Amino acid sequence: MNFSSSLTQIYFYLAISIIISFIINWSRSDSLQLIAQPITKVENIDQIRDNISDPIIREIDIIIAERLFQKKTLFVDARSKEYYLEGHIPNSICNDNLDSLINNMEEYISIDDGFVVYCSDDDCGSSEELAYSLQEQGFLNIYLFKGGWKQWIDNNLPFDISE
């Protein structure tokens, strides 16, 4: 092989990266699947259940979110406090700081109770990030409302402005 050629060097770097990364990933206890699987969607309210034993994050739509709100399920707002103060789902908790959020949540729910995490809209990503962080902290039953604040408001559902 002529390693003076830039192209050969590029191929070498790509090949060694692919080989090593796949071997390391395969040997990890928390290895990633090569192709990501979509988050399971809750299709109807009957699929909602508490007291589960294995950690799971499931996506919910606006209809399920509204039903859970009516059942007084805890909502967690993954947006920054600045946006939370401008308006949020009533009785939701703000994610100002992960430690204080967890303390707050533990006042309302136990580790296997279901709760909803939301952020601005389908594009924000912070709700999913927070859901995984809370799962790492031991919370088992997490519902991800991807439509978020925008979809909630678009559907003329109740909201609070005060803290």
Place this chain on the structure above:
Amino acid sequence: MNSVNKYLIIIIRIVLGTVFLWASFDKIIDPAKFARNISNYHVIPFGIENTIAIVLPWLELFIGSGLIIGIMVDGSVIISSLLLIMFNLMISQAIFRGFNIECGCGLKEGQLVGVEKILENFVYLGGAYILYIRKRRLLEIFPKTDLSDK
């Protein structure tokens, strides 16, 4: 570019190499988080972000090491330039589409996409360009070429 001080070339190599090396660490430790960061850009077909999150940090690690140690510097420079251009395109479209998402760049925890990140990448790209057009090859241990500085 003959006039570019040979020591400046080495400094740029070390700085650019360190940037890529540093950026790779968090991503290697937590590829799942990096995959979610990639997914938030909404440009990668669903599912492929995992494969990218597994391979890309190691590519960054190897090219960063290559730049610092002086192994296959040409290849490292070309790949790092292409990555920087790709990162800037990803960040630009995210800004254009109004996404307020984490950059996932690996340099600063929680850093959001923004114009300053694009400018930062352009600075690195400038450094990569200087390396690409360099004539002097001081402290490049592999491959040894006729151009190696004595």
